Amino acid sequence: FGDAKAQWSFSASGNSFAFTRQHDEDSSVAWTTNLDIYTVDLRTATQSPVCITCENIATDTDPSYSPTDENLLIYRS
Secondary structure, three states: OOOOOOOEEEOOOOOEEEEEEEOOOOOOOOOOOOEEEEEEEOOOOOOOOEEOOOOOOOOOEEEEEOOOOOOOEEEEO
8 A cells, every 4th residue: 555665654635643652661772673654543633642552562564444445554563
């Protein structure tokens, strides 16, 4: 679905946004390869990003929404 190298993606409707973030509150090291995918519902102004891959302690990258179904998001893990 689109550019497989992007670290962010908008859904076709423009209502949802997904992005990659390197954030590990539990890590005691200064650098980590644990990248996670977060989504935001853009219809809600006060919506905080929701981590959809935080259970996976490995790298998750390249989020991409389906051009026909905004409930379908693919990514590399």
